[in-house]
Amino acid sequence: MKDMHDMNTxxxxxxNLSVTLHTAKTSxxxxxxxxxxxxxxxxxxxxxxxxxxxxxMNMAPLGLLPAGVDSEMSGSVRFEGQDLLSxxxxxxxxxxxxEIGVIFQDPLSALNPVRRIGRQxxxxxxxxxxxxxxxxxxxxxxxxxxxxxxxxxSRMQQFPHELSGGMRQRVGIAMSxxxxxxxxxxxEPTTALDVTVQAQIVELLKDLQKRLRMAIVVxxxxxxxxxxxxxxxxxxxxxxxxxxGSVDDVLLDPVHPYTRGLLKSVPSLDSEIGSxxxxxxxxxxxxxxxxxxxxxxxxxxAALESCREHRPPLLPVPHSAAARxxxxxxxxxxxxxxx
Amino acid sequence: xxxxxxxxxxxxxVLIVIASIFSFIIIAxxxxxxxxxxxxxxxxxxxxxxxxxVAEDYGLNDPLPVRYFAWVGDVLQGDFGHSLRTGEDVSxxxxxxxxxxxxxxxxxxxxxxxxxxxxxxxxAMWPNGTVDRIVRVIAVVCVSVPKFFxxxxxxxxxxxxxxxxxxxGFRGPxxxxxxxxxxxxxxxxxxxxxxxxxxxxxxxxxxxxxxxSKGFGRRRIIFRDALPNIVPVCLxxxxxxxxxxxxxxxxxxxxxSWQGVGAxxxxxxxxxDLPVLQSCLLLFSVFFIIVNLxxxxxxxxxxxxxxxxxxx
Numbered sequence: 246m247k248d249m250h251d252m253n254t255x256x257x258x259x260x261n262l263s264v265t266l267h268t269a270k271t272s273x274x275x276x277x278x279x280x281x282x283x284x285x286x287x288x289x290x291x292x293x294x295x296x297x298x299x300x301x302m303n304m305a306p307l308g309l310l311p312a313g314v315d316s317e318m319s320g321s322v323r324f325e326g327q328d329l330l331s332x333x334x335x336x337x338x339x340x341x342x343x344e345i346g347v348i349f350q351d352p353l354s355a356l357n358p359v360r361r362i363g364r365q366x367x368x369x370x371x372x373x374x375x376x377x378x379x380x381x382x383x384x385x386x387x388x389x390x391x392x393x394x395x396x397x398x399s400r401m402q403q404f405p406h407e408l409s410g411g412m413r414q415r416v417g418i419a420m421s422x423x424x425x426x427x428x429x430x431x432x433e434p435t436t437a438l439d440v441t442v443q444a445q446i447v448e449l450l451k452d453l454q455k456r457l458r459m460a461i462v463v464x465x466x467x468x469x470x471x472x473x474x475x476x477x478x479x480x481x482x483x484x485x486x487x488x489x490g491s492v493d494d495v496l497l498d499p500v501h502p503y504t505r506g507l508l509k510s511v512p513s514l515d516s517e518i519g520s521x522x523x524x525x526x527x528x529x530x531x532x533x534x535x536x537x538x539x540x541x542x543x544x545x546x547a548a549l550e551s552c553r554e555h556r557p558p559l560l561p562v563p564h565s566a567a568a569r570x571x572x573x574x575x576x577x578x579x580x581x582x583x584x
Numbered sequence: 585x586x587x588x589x590x591x592x593x594x595x596x597x598v599l600i601v602i603a604s605i606f607s608f609i610i611i612a613x614x615x616x617x618x619x620x621x622x623x624x625x626x627x628x629x630x631x632x633x634x635x636x637x638v639a640e641d642y643g644l645n646d647p648l649p650v651r652y653f654a655w656v657g658d659v660l661q662g663d664f665g666h667s668l669r670t671g672e673d674v675s676x677x678x679x680x681x682x683x684x685x686x687x688x689x690x691x692x693x694x695x696x697x698x699x700x701x702x703x704x705x706x707x708a709m710w711p712n713g714t715v716d717r718i719v720r721v722i723a724v725v726c727v728s729v730p731k732f733f734x735x736x737x738x739x740x741x742x743x744x745x746x747x748x749x750x751x752x753g754f755r756g757p758x759x760x761x762x763x764x765x766x767x768x769x770x771x772x773x774x775x776x777x778x779x780x781x782x783x784x785x786x787x788x789x790x791x792x793x794x795x796x797s798k799g800f801g802r803r804r805i806i807f808r809d810a811l812p813n814i815v816p817v818c819l820x821x822x823x824x825x826x827x828x829x830x831x832x833x834x835x836x837x838x839x840x841s842w843q844g845v846g847a848x849x850x851x852x853x854x855x856x857d858l859p860v861l862q863s864c865l866l867l868f869s870v871f872f873i874i875v876n877l878x879x880x881x882x883x884x885x886x887x888x889x890x891x892x893x894x895x896x
Contacts, residue, residue: 309797312788334801342799349797354790359812359888368808369798404888424799 255282256428256460261320264298264305268314273533276302277484278320280559283477285427288454288461290471290492292507293481296529299464300350302481303430306330307345308337324428343373346421348431352413356405363401366420373424388419393449411442418449422457429454431463435470447473468511472496477568480504483530483540486559490569500562500571500580502545539573547575589881596877603869604659608652611861619644621856622668655862665859667852674863677848684754684844685833688767691760692829693822695768700775700818707780708787708806719776726773731832735766735839752841763840767832771825775818782817786810816887823879827872 264276275298283289291299304310306322306329322329324340332340341347349355357365366388367381376384382401389397392415405413414434421429431450435443451474454461463470471478471492478495480488480503488501499505506525527544530536538553539545545552552575559570560577571577619639623630626638639645643654658665664674703723707716726734742762743751750759786792787810795805833846841847845864852860884890 307797309793311790311793338799338801340799341797347794347797349790349794351790355794357791357795357809357813359815360809368800372799406889420794420798 254284255323256285256287256325257283257462258323259302259306259320260323262302262306262322263319264301265317266301266310266314267317271533275484275532276305279481279484279486280320281479281486281489283428283460283462285460286454286458287477288463288475290475290478291462291464291481292466292468292471292478294466294507294529296532297481298484298532299481300432302484303432303462303464304347307341307347307430308334309341309347339373342369342426343424344426345428345430346424346426348414348417348421348429348434350433351437352410352417353405353437355417356413358405360404361401362403362405362408362416366401366416366423369420369423384423385419388422389416391422391453392416392419393445394419410438411445414438414442414446415449418446418453422453427459429459429461431461433464433466435465435467443467443469444473450474468496468508480507483536484532485540486570486572487541488571489559490562490565490571494562494565494569500576501573502547502576503541506544547573547579549575585884588884592877592880596873599873600870603873604656604866605652607862607865607869608655609648611858611865612648612651614856614858616856618642618856618858625669625855659863659866664863667860668857669852669855674859677860678845678863678867681843681845681848684837684842685830685846687754687760688763688833688837688842688844688846689826689829691764692767692771692832693826695764696772696775696822696825696829699769699772700779703773703776704779704783707776708783709803711784716780719780723773723777726769729770731766731770731835732839734769735763735836738762738766739839752839754840754842754844759840763836763842766839767829767836770832771828775821775825778821779814779818782814783810786813789813816883816890819879819883819886823876826875830868830871 259282260280262276262279263274265272265274275296277298279302281289291302293299301310301316305316305318310316318330320330324344327336329337329340356362363382363385366385367378370376370381370384371378374381374384385401386397389400394400394412394415400408400412400416405416408416414437418434421431429450434450435446438446447470450461450463453459454474461474463475465471475492478488478490478492479486480495480501482503488495488499488504495504496508499508503525510522510524512522525544530540530543538551538555539548539557542548542552557572557574559572560574562569562571562577562580617635619635619642620630622642623634623638628634643651646654655665662675664678666673667677703719707719710716729737739751739762742749749762751762753759783806787806789810792805792809795809800808830846833844834850835846836842837844837847838850845867848860849864849868851857852864
């Protein structure tokens, strides 16, 4: 299945995606004209603070929003060339679990509390790979061993509440793999876990990605996860892309003022004990209101008057890899001069 | 698990003791002079002397605790006393009437389950659609209508106007239908609402999004993922419904002229037939306590989350 697409074409191609959510009271636009792509075998990290639209952007096209949330989408999300936004329900059901696996943030609530773990995983292989009950159960045992769960056979008989948080997330990962997908979407896979377990899960995902040569989109606000497993990183602010590039470029030489602020606010081991925490001033904007200019302008050290009026376009960074784009003409100009 | 079961069993036993005290005291504290009543029932000319003699014979002058323990002692030996009115042995009379009441309860629960599950499902399959709305209206109407009125309307519709079913008496399966519907339809309507609301709540849980992410459709998610999660709630509701139906038997049995325990109780109440009243009351309470205990134990074995709580 991997050789159908060679490494240079995109597995997932998101173009000008906007998502508007309608609730009984208001409408908000958590995703505003976002474009990016993921190649086969690539790991893209999507970073941004809570409410920046990262999760919605990935779940809405798959039809995986919580019950009762009404969404309206424009643009296109092509998976292996097929647009998911215009795809019918039947096609989407085939893609979910079979082509694209999903790992959820909180493994306890994401697993069904009254069903045995083995069944919850096996049904996916039965559905998408056409395995019989017996074959599927054998596969589940293999998957559980693959994700590092000791004693898979007896684990399969257990219920989610009988496992620890880290083990549950391993089950969640096994579940996302059960349909042999080409792309994994991991929605903050480590957020609900203990710090010590977080590193193990990142290691596991990295290892699985190498072994199974899947593409992964990992949604996170943890730069440890980004540097631990991603090749590419997209920084989101207020539903828009503010910076996109390779992990090395973005982490070592952040250009957008928001990315710089984010990276500065990560406490470092080298900093002195007791040194002050540097956070970003202000707070994110209200997404139910239209924002004409740059959404980050009110919190930005480099903001000019014009920033509040015109939406900054995504521009390539001079003297950098072609794939690197930043939505801040002000800083780009000074960056170019400095280089 | 076993420990919890024993625990529940013990508290059920304590409840039964309390219920027996209440059954005894409530009836014994009835206003009016029971001895005079008994004397009157026996016929003849009632004088103060006769009343005093009756009171003495029946031990009505003893203090309440003494009378209670005497009664409990008899009950434990299977002796429920004799009817004051007919002199009939109460336990024999109850045993004779158990069949009708049992069939009423069984029939009522069957109707409850059929109505509750069907309506609940129709509602859940097409939430907020036309079917769901109609079901909701039916449920509200059923719950609001008094039982005796419901029974009368059923008799009018199926017995008198359509002439399809027997309207009274306990004569074979056909005659069981109307009374079963009369007692079962209200709890059925309630159960459908409970199931519907529980199902909707379950369908909004994150594990439903997970099931969707596996590529399954709504129908399969309802059956495989949501339904197992609402079984405990529904079982508990059914347990309550059994109690509700038992209580309804007091009204429905006389309407359909069934010789059941409910009708026996009502009849005895009219004549202040103390031993009969006490025995029936005790029987009802014990039955209800046992039903509740069984439901608790069944839910505990069915629900893995409770099993863990039980072990902890």
